[in-house]
Amino acid sequence: MSTPEPDQGFAEFFRTCLPVLTRTLTALTSDTRAVDDVAQDALVIAASRWHDIRSYDKPEAWVLKVAIRLMRRWQQRVSREAPLDLVDVVEQVHDVEAVHSALRSLSPRHREVVALHHLLGYSVSEIAAVLVVGESTVRTHLTRGRAELRRILGGSS
The missing domain is CATH 1.10.10.10 (Winged helix-like DNA-binding domain superfamily/Winged helix DNA-binding domain)
Incomplete structure (x- = not known):
């Protein structure tokens, strides 16, 4: 994935990064229940810090790191919850x-x-x-x- 130039803005970054995040998270976990939500949550966090991360060499790597952490937290929370009958x-x-x-x-x-x-x-x-x-x-x-x-x-x- 190529990193968009800062003048392209966050909307373009979101558009190009979301599919990469979902594919990567799907590849990293066999539990795909929350992949879309986690990817979007990571991008929401990125949006709030866009003024800083847009200047990073690879802002998508920062977002991926956030997404992986969010996915781990989600998996830990789900594993602690017993199924409800x-x-x-x-x-x-x-x-x-x-x-x-x-x-x-x-x-x-x-x-x-x-x-x-x-x-x-x-x-x-x-x-x-x-x-x-x-x-x-x-x-x-x-x-x-x-x-x-x-x-x-x-x-x-």
Whole structure:
């Protein structure tokens, strides 16, 4: 990838760097659930520091380093979280209304994704098609929604 000249601006850098980041992160990890989100997050960080990093010899290398760190953090967080099985949660809580109440307390998007996946059995790709979002977005909302349900229902069991 050639480094754009500073006068080309961040938009051009973003356009050329995003595909390289996603390809690189995909090659580095077998867990592709968050690759797009991590790549974009790294570029958001780069945008906030563009006035400094645009003068680097290889600003894409700096962004790649940030992206790899973000991917590692995401993988560590996901590996610590046990999968959520709503059937097990209902059995533990012994109160279906508590589960429904917890679901209603989630943000609308988290609630939609968790309900479609766990209650209706939709796959990630089916949810992405229904909600017209990317699969990585669905996985992110599932992860965050599950974590929030665990937090809410932890006091109920």
